[in-house]
Amino acid sequence: MQNRSLELFFHLLANMDEYMRGDYCIILWGIWRQRNDKVWNGTSKDVPTTIRFAREYLYDWLGAKKFNRTMLEHHTRDKPCQIWHKPARSFAKCNVYAAFIPEEQKIGLGCVVRNDDDSFFRARTCAINGVAGVKEGKAIGILEALLWVQSLGLKKVCFELDAKVVMEAINGSNIGVFEFSFIVRKCKDLIRSEQDFSINFVR
Known part of the structure; x- marks a missing residue:
């Protein structure tokens, strides 16, 4: 059952454009994160809030990729x-x-x-x-x-x-x-x- 689920997951990814793949994966990540928050912190969010938070996280990450690389290297030099x-x-x-x-x-x-x-x-x-x-x-x-x-x-x-x-x-x-x-x-x-x-x- 698990293998079939994974096959379906990657089949869907292969047939999506770049934007849809990002949106699909970040929403799954948001659901996984919400599940952990529920288990470990006892907090819960409704579905629209969970999706909005996940998408905002993706947009922030995409924005971070556009940072000036020289500034990024300077900021992280000699740090993990x-x-x-x-x-x-x-x-x-x-x-x-x-x-x-x-x-x-x-x-x-x-x-x-x-x-x-x-x-x-x-x-x-x-x-x-x-x-x-x-x-x-x-x-x-x-x-x-x-x-x-x-x-x-x-x-x-x-x-x-x-x-x-x-x-x-x-x-x-x-x-x-x-x-x-x-x-x-x-x-x-x-x-x-x-x-x-x-x-x-x-x-």
């Missing part, structure tokens, strides 16, 4: 990446997302890979049974993404996630003994085996 931009030439970029479903005791994971021309390449979603803290869940997401991208045969990939503590743990040198550190160690081993894999933080 906080605004999405396309990867360096010949590299791919994989954005990693994690959602927590406590009532089902599952972690939902999503990965989207884009090419260096900002075009869509591949996406994946999956659910993992179990309960985990936020940083552990995000670390599991990166680990799953590393394994998946490696299975695709990609060699030059920048991974991005919205968990600074996970990024710093993977890129740092300290290794602990807890579950989080065990996941981080596995991520480090995979990155060491692929010299052109990197992990960055993005808001």
